[in-house]
Amino acid sequence: MALTIYNSYSRKKEEFKPITPGHVGMYVCGPTVSGESHLGHARPYVTFDVLFRYLQHMGYKVRYVRNITDAGHFEEEGREGVDKVSKKALLEKLEPMELVQKYTNLFHWAMHEMNCLNPTIEPTATGHIVEQQVMIKKIIDDGYAYESNGSVYFDVVKYSKSHDYGKLSGRILEDLLETTRKLEGQEEKRNLADFALWKAASPEHIMRWESPWGVGFPGWHIECSAMATKYLGPRFDIHGGGMDLLFPHHESEIAQSTICNDTPPVNYWMHNNMITVNGRKMGKSYNNFITLTEMFSGKHPLLTQPVAPMTIRFFILQSHYRSTLDFSAEALQSSEKAFKRLWESYELVKQLPVDNEKTGDEELNKKVLKWLDELEAFMNDDLNTAKVIANLFELVPIINGLRDKHIAKEALPGSTIKLMHQKMKIFIEDILGLQNRSISNHVIVRGIMGLIVNIRKEARSKKDFVTSDLIRDKLNELGIVLKDEKDGSVSWNQQ
DSSP states (O other), X not given: OOOEEEETTTTEEEEOOOSSTTEEEEEEOOOBTTSOOBHHHHHHHHHHHHHHHHHHHTTXXXXXXXXXXXXXXXXXXXXXXXXXXXXXXHHHTXXXXXXXXXXXXXXXXXXXXXXXXXXXXXXXXXGGHHHHHHHHHHHHHTTSEEEETTEEEEOHHHHHTTSOTTTTTTOOHHHHHHHSOOOTTGGGSSSTTOEEEEEEOOTTOSSOBOXXXXXXXXXXXXXXXXXXXXXXOSSEEEEEEEGGGIIIIIHHHHHHHHHHHSSOSEEEEEEEOOEEETTEEOOGGGTXXXXXXXXXXXXXXXXXXXXXHHHHHHHHHTSOTTSOEEEOHHHHHHHHHHHHHHHHHHHHHTTSOOOOOSOSOHHHHHHHHHHHHHHHHHHHBTOOHHHHHHHHHHHHHXXXXXXXTSSOTTSSOXXXXXXXXXXXXXXXXXXXXXXXXXXXXXXXXXXXXXXXXXHHHHHHHTTOHHHHHHHHHHHHHTTEEEEEOTTSOEEEEEO
């Protein structure tokens, strides 16, 4: 059975056929590092980590590009708009690149804790200003963008006369022109629906670059188009992200990339659904988010205890990536218990005898082989991890029954036991990316690090910088980086 993917662009499942046989190019929108990632952010990175793993399992050589947005992320606003990084840097009294490094390190640490593989390439927006300017100039030359007071805007109305703007998101241009809010500075646009490719920087704007149109900073959408084009080419296989990026971000990517590269940029658009809290999307704008460090430590009013990173990963994968996933402390506790039960059975299957050559229970053996065979079929059906996990749980009472001798040890042949172990390893560890990292060990490590940080702070307060520096250097040798913040606090992360 071939892999099928639900293509958000066509709104149907399609058989996956890579542009270049044996190779896959995949781009996933990465974090905007103006703050710490929360549980809602974790879902796309776990989802596309599983896709990355599964494509590799299928034998593809995958180039997985996931960017870091470290400048220019702003919604369509007025002429004096400030990007999220600059705004947060002012609030935290840090240089923008200090802020970016702080939250990039935190993001990498959280991804490591949840056992997400590193992408093949992780470009930054600020590292590709030249590529963005080249792309903007090409769009202007082709007549689909215009300069206004030092800013550059994409002409959505002109584009829509010859292209299907809004197909990905289901938006209708006429509705956008009527409903787009009139904000300060919008008068410099030809149409309210036009989006910024480059913004003129006000004198107080911190992050600024020279350009043919004056000093300014890039728009959010052009960054991904430029980085995807550079590392994956004008047309590539898969573009992923959360469904909240459908509009305006991904719709704008399609428009600007299509004009610049003379071809639609992506064959398969994939979008995961949201994590909700009481039916409402989890997000900073709703003030109902829980950061990943709060999840791991349990220090949040909505939590009753610390949540292990593997519990979060398992919680996310228990639902199909295109379905909504409602958060609750009770749901996380249930996931923790379920994951523990599954892992215990996985460990137990390794110990079952495999010397039996006969099949004592033909019906049971057929069931087990069917459940195992369906694992790959479910993954091929648009990454249905929920059904994969359900089938793995069908095996649990069989394994426990063989251990407790409620099922005769001769019921299954050794070949089925071996296959069960092999398939469980592949799907639990290699594809779903689950590991046996106990929550107790996680809490102990955080407690020990808290103690070490406090000892070092006490040494610094006594001006015992020899001890303070020794602690920092020894931790650094172990791959743990301490950072003294300007407010007197100390953050740490594992490299």
